Amino acid sequence: MNRSNIHRLYGITHSLYTGRARSYLIKNGTAFRELSSGHKSFKAEVLSESKLATIPVLVTPEGQVIRDGGAIIEHFEKSNSRRFTPSSPKQQIVSTLFDLIGTSGLLRPAMHYRWNYLDENGEFLHYHFLHSQPEHPEREAKSQYMMSKMQHAGRLFGVTEESAALVETVYIEFLDALNKHFSEYPYLLGWTPCIGDFGLIAPLYAHLGRDPAPLRIMQQRAVRVTRWVERMNRADQDALEFFNPGVSYLEDDRIPETLETVLKVLAEDLVPETQAAAEVINQWLVEHQPESGTLAQGSLGQSMYGMAQFSLRGQSISAVAQSYRFVVLQKLQQQYAQLEPAQQQDVTSLLQRCGLEALLATRLKRELGWSENQDIWL
Incomplete structure (x- = not known):
């Protein structure tokens, strides 16, 4: 298949919202290549169009950049007769x-x-957060920062000991x-x-x-x-x-x-x-x-x-x-x-x-x- 016919999905494996878009592309039969949001092309080519540094982001073969799983799904639903939208x-x-x-x-x-069972999840999460970024001297420190940020987000969502x-x-x-x-x-x-x-x-x-x-x-x-x-x-x-x-x-x-x-x-x-x-x-x-x-x-x-x-x-x-x-x-x-x-x-x-x-x-x-x-x- 010609590379120009393949969409690019930017996300990470452990991302909640990337999973929504990925599943849709699979079920829709859309040919795509998934790239980490840490890939150099994300900042260099995509971020200026996606506006916010969030995932998932889709780049169509024509170069259109679509941020957000809901917007990605709507992009395809408009062109496939709303294949996955019930009519009743x-x-x-x-x-x-x-x-x-x-x-x-x-x-x-x-x-x-995810964050209150770190005895079981810790090594698994560390691997994924670490490898969502390219190798560089501050890779470990940045991974720890992102994990800490997500733990804080969990508390904001109401996840507490109580x-x-x-x-x-x-x-x-x-x-x-x-x-x-x-x-x-x-x-x-x-x-x-x-x-x-x-x-x-x-x-x-x-x-x-x-x-x-x-x-x-x-x-x-x-x-x-x-x-x-x-x-x-x-x-x-x-x-x-x-x-x-x-x-x-x-x-x-x-x-x-x-x-x-x-x-x-x-x-x-x-x-x-x-x-x-x-x-x-x-x-x-x-x-x-x-x-x-x-x-x-x-x-x-x-x-x-x-x-x-x-x-x-x-x-x-x-x-x-x-x-x-x-x-x-x-x-x-x-x-x-x-x-x-x-x-x-x-x-x-x-x-x-x-x-x-x-x-x-x-x-x-x-x-x-x-x-x-x-x-x-x-």
Whole structure:
């Protein structure tokens, strides 16, 4: 194959958000070469166009630079007849909901199981952080700095000694429920992945499905989830356990009860944190009145808008309020607004059963947009 026909994906193996984009490219059958963000070409050729030093970043054969996993996926969805976007109302909303859950709602367990189990994970993580950079005299020191920065980010996401036991309890309940769902279907909505699968693979691959400590838990307790993680990184359907598999999403816009159970577990954490984060960011918007076009995304490990305080099962948790959560939630709300009244009622009933209906009304005072590879305030 001619090299000019191959996309370049810049990321790192242990990156949560790179896993989302990588899985999509694999399932979409897109030829690509993956390069470390430490590769000399990233700073020399890509960073000026990607604007922010975050990953993943895709460079198309034509030279277009696309930063952010969601933007990379949208680039292909626009040109492939939205191959992985369900067209039926409830399934489309649930797909976007799992994209929200994967990219924002599971950051706490992802960070907890990576950074609070260093006896098991330490050598594994050191290898990957060290080898994500080229050889130079300060390589070790920079690796230690990046690991320390990520540990700090974990604390900002609400990973503390006080919250650790609760984070594990909720995660295990989620893992058990998801494992039961995957005993019936290979993907979230049936027989082919949806956008929600790609969102969910982000934390369940790089952190929870590769780091030694959480991988051990997943393999021992939730083998079907482990198989889904493997499946999401293969180009074919990879559903050999299912002897009469289908080829598409479930018929009649059906959402399995097993998936509703997963959502009920996740709702306990997702809803109060989202509501609290909205309050914090809305207060910031009132106080700062940013001009249209102002950058909305802060750097990892920084509290750009403030800390959101909320209660989970009677325990108080403090987590950084991030705007990206509302990029995906805004998309979900826009999809809901485009439905017919009867379809909206079906979606509302589903979300009510799962304890998620409050997400339809949880909004920021300003909409978010996308310009020159950056989230901006409109």
